[in-house]
Amino acid sequence: MEGAQQQNDKRSSAVSDVGAWAMNVVSSVGIIMANKQLMSPAGYAFTFATTLTGLHFAVTAFVGFISNATGYSASKHVPLWELLWFSIVANTSITGMNLSLMLNSVGFYQISKLSMIPVVCVMEWILHNKHYSKEVKMAVFVVVVGVGVCTVTDVKVNAKGFICACIAVLSTSLQQITIGSLQKKYSIGSFELLSKTAPIQALSLVFLGPSIDYYLNGQFILNYIFSSGSIVFILLSCTLAVFCNISQYLCIGRFSATSFQVLGHMKTVCVLTLGWLLFDSQLTLKNIMGMALAVVGMIVYSWAVEAEKQANAKLALTKTSLTEEEIRLLKEGVENSSIKDVELGQTKA
Numbered sequence: 236m237e238g239a240q241q242q243n244d245k246r247s248s249a250v251s252d253v254g255a256w257a258m259n260v261v262s263s264v265g266i267i268m269a270n271k272q273l274m275s276p277a278g279y280a281f282t283f284a285t286t287l288t289g290l291h292f293a294v295t296a297f298v299g300f301i302s303n304a305t306g307y308s309a310s311k312h313v314p315l316w317e318l319l320w321f322s323i324v325a326n327t328s329i330t331g332m333n334l335s336l337m338l339n340s341v342g343f344y345q346i347s348k349l350s351m352i353p354v355v356c357v358m359e360w361i362l363h364n365k366h367y368s369k370e371v372k373m374a375v376f377v378v379v380v381g382v383g384v385c386t387v388t389d390v391k392v393n394a395k396g397f398i399c400a401c402i403a404v405l406s407t408s409l410q411q412i413t414i415g416s417l418q419k420k421y422s423i424g425s426f427e428l429l430s431k432t433a434p435i436q437a438l439s440l441v442f443l444g445p446s447i448d449y450y451l452n453g454q455f456i457l458n459y460i461f462s463s464g465s466i467v468f469i470l471l472s473c474t475l476a477v478f479c480n481i482s483q484y485l486c487i488g489r490f491s492a493t494s495f496q497v498l499g500h501m502k503t504v505c506v507l508t509l510g511w512l513l514f515d516s517q518l519t520l521k522n523i524m525g526m527a528l529a530v531v532g533m534i535v536y537s538w539a540v541e542a543e544k545q546a547n548a549k550l551a552l553t554k555t556s557l558t559e560e561e562i563r564l565l566k567e568g569v570e571n572s573s574i575k576d577v578e579l580g581q582t583k584a
């Protein structure tokens with residue numbers, strides 16, 4: 236009976252993991268497609284990415300407030316200084332990515348995003364003493380090469396762009412690691428944590444966003460002429476952002492930051508494919524080969540992580556069995572010792 240219950244729990248957990256990941260992929264790809272239409276010159280030319288991100292978090296914060304007010308979710312205590320620290324790191328990540336995209340070539344921007352996987356691995360090793368098997372390292376390498384082949388084009392580097400890319404990569408990696416550690420440290424759910432961080436990020440990005448966007452593209456948001464179409468796509472982008480933010484926190488709470496990065500490249504493959512289908516983007520043999528290699532790497536990575544989990548579980552079971560055996564022998568030794576003491580008339584009180 237207990238074994239059947241464990242099997243059901245495992246199956247339920249696996250379904251939840253797949254659901255969280257599917258939500259992240261669908262919402263992330265959807266928001267990229269919506270933003271492409273919203274921001275492209277051929278679309279609505281709304282080029283205020285940082286302010287738009289602030290609106291994303293404002294809508295997410297509103298959803299969190301409604302959820303807490305109606306009792307759907309419970310609010311747990313997290314120290315304000317930790318929330319502020321996380322918000323600073325997250326906002327630095329967003330600003331750094333926007334600046335990196337503006338100052339660097341698309342090729343170097345993609346390389347900087349690919350470098351997040353090894354950076355996350357190193358940071359998890361330094362901060363949490365986490366180690367990776369040879370198979371996991373090999374799978375990560377295959378994924379990085381595959382995505383690099385299909386996304387990296389021209390690679391031009393300049394000093395400002397390089398500094399912004401480094402800041403973006405470090406802050407984004409730290410942000411993803413911090414999400415998982417905060418959830419474990421305070422036993423807080425993904426949505427509850429997001430409800431606490433979203434208002435701080437929304438206020439800061441809505442306040443600072445227009446200035447950052449003016450620096451990025453030389454246009455001020457108050458001069459933008461809104462149309463019914465642009466408003467619809469802004470609302471669509473904000474709605475998808477709620478699901479994207481929630482699923483990101485869900486995924487990092489369930490998987491490691493490294494797994495999130497590796498599986499996240501599935502979104503890159505989806506975006507390239509949808510860009511070819513919907514926006515007449517060019518899809519070359521090099522793109523196809525790179526995507527195929529990336530998918531193979533992701534499959535190998537999933538297998539390697541599962542094999543590592545099973546090996547650790549067996550090791551833990553072996554250690555537990557040995558400990559129980561040692562306890563049994565120790566008890567037998569104590570009992571035998573007591574019998575001998577009785578025989579010798581030396582029983583102690």
